[in-house]
Amino acid sequence: MKLSQIAEYVEDKISSSQITLEEYVTTDSILQNKQGKAVATNLPPTVCPLTHYLKGDVLVANIRPYLKKVWYANINGGASADVLVFRAKQGNDSTFLYALLLQDSFFAYAMKxxxxxxxxxxxKDQIMRYELPTFTLHEQKNIGKLIIDITNxxxxxxxxxxxxxxxxxQLYDYWFVQxxxxxxxxxxxxxxxGKMGWNEKLKREIPQGWKDCKIKDFMRIFTGKKDVSKAVPGNYKFFSCAPEAITSNEYIYDGYAVLVSGNGSYTGRVGFYRGKFDLYQRTYACVLDEEVRNVSFFYYTLRYLFQPIYSGGKHGSSIPYIVLGDLADFRFAFNETICKKFVDTVTPMFDEQLLRLxxxxxxxxxxxxxxxxxxNGQVKVGVERSRLNYDLPNNHGILLC
Structure with a gap:
């Protein structure tokens, strides 16, 4: 059967003046890679009609389908023109419709x-010709509930x-900025x-007894050796300057690392990874060979101080980029005692983030x-639900960004 037999496009309209910012959905506010929805940046500048979605509808961004932007609505609201709003037809389950549109194969079909x-x-016409097997309403509900449970x-x-x-x-800001x-x-x-003194290199006052330091005073910095096109798919993460990692059949480092994008649209973006990984030749890895436990302090320093300054690059016109010196010579105020207290305080939070990631x-x-x-019917909900309990491979790592 075809998608058009179980779902329809919503054509009802609502004025932008009748909804709140939280209820407004655009192609930008639906997150990539099936991660749901964020709050839109702003409402339309002038009053206009929007597609009136309801709780239980499925919203898909129709620009660049390969970004896999989909959201199962848990509220009522309005959506911009390039957001497709699907509604399950009578006798079909909305959570099943969400599961159907969540498939990689659906987005690949839409791209064709x-x-x-x-x-x-x-x-829009081609999308409605997407083919699917026939399921009873009971089967639809079982599949939908399982996928919604995972989504929640x-x-x-x-x-x-x-x-x-x-x-x-907030804690970093209080202790190392204020x-x-x-x-x-x-x-x-x-x-x-508390006594403060002017620091000429930082161009600001810092507490008495503190000093200005550079990232290279503590961290070893290196990049990868290959271009993205040369990465052979495998079991390890390969980090380019894009938000999403690809895979590699080899790794160049195993451990904790702060990662910084070196060029392109995401220049200056800071992330963190624990595990085995490979790198693009313009992505920087900052690691601690000693006092590894302090890596959380340097991650937050680069994320909250370096990233706002260097986001978007400091060099280049058509393709922005940063150089090794921008990162290695980045200065910040430092006190060993306060750093240790900070690490002691945030480590449980940091570890909890990694576990949840x-x-x-x-x-x-x-x-x-x-x-x-x-x-395709190879797995039946309730029969092989234990498949949800398999372990991760030993080379699995954790990305924080």
């Missing part, structure tokens, strides 16, 4: 009919990690009258492997 080169758009768990893990990241950022770390009496240092990657892998098996 897409028109345009730089900004390909899916063909993924959303919870991402929300917890977002909160943990916000807490660490310098209100606890003094010997447990009071905020600067706000309580590991679960996110495991659940995502399970979901994407199960979906085609569920859809």
């Amino acid at each position: 009919g897409a028109k345009g080169s730089k900004m390909p758009r899916g063909d 768990k993924l959303s919870l893990n991402r929300a917890v990690n977002h909160n943990l990241e916000a807490m660490a950022k 310098f209100d770390f606890p003094d010997e009496n447990g009071k905020p240092y600067k706000s309580s009258g 590991q679960e996110i990657e495991k659940l995502t892998k399970q979901r994407d492997e199960l979906l085609p098996l569920l859809m």
Whole structure:
């Protein structure tokens, strides 16, 4: 059967003046790689009609289908023109429709009919001809519930990690930007009258007894040796300057590393990885050969101080980039005692983030492997549900970004 037999496009309209920012959905606010939805940047500048979606509808960004942007609506609202809103027809289950449109094969099919080169758009008629097996309503509901359960768990893990990241950022800001770390009496240092002194290299005041340091004073920095096109797919992460890693059949490092994109649209972007990995020749890895436990401090230093300055690059016009010296010579205020206290405080949060990221990657892998098996009948929900409990390979790593 075809998609058109179980779903239809929503054509109902709602005025942009009748919805809130949280209820407004655009192609940009639906996240890549099936990660749901973020809050839109702003409402339309002028009042306009929007597609009126309802809770239980499935929204898919129709620009560049290969980005795999899909969201199962848990609220009512309005969507911009390039967002396709699917609604399950009577006698069909909306969660099953979501599971169906979540498949990699659906996005590959949409790309085959897409028109345009730089900004390909899916063909709405062709999309509705997407073929699927016939399922009873009971089977649809079983498949849909399983996939929604996984989606909800993924959303919870991402929300917890977002909160943990916000807490660490706030603490870093208090201690290393505002310098209100606890003094010997447990009071905020600067706000309580702690002595400050001008640092010419940092062009700002820093606490008495602190010093200015460079990243290269603590970290060893290296890049990969190959171009992205030369990476042979395998069992290890290969980090280019793009947000999503590909794979490699070999690794050049095993351990904790802060990763910095060196060129392109994501220049200056900072992430973290623990495990075995390979690198693109313009992606930088910053590692600690000693005092490895302090890596969380340097990750937050680069993420909260370096990234805002160097995001988008410092060199180049058509293709922005940074050079090794930008990273190696980046200066920051440092005090060993306060650094140790910070690491002691944030390490449990940092470790919790890594554990939840590991679960996110495991659940995502399970979901994407199960979906085609569920859809072709090789796996029946309730019969082989134990497939959700297999272990990760030994070379599995964790990415934080």
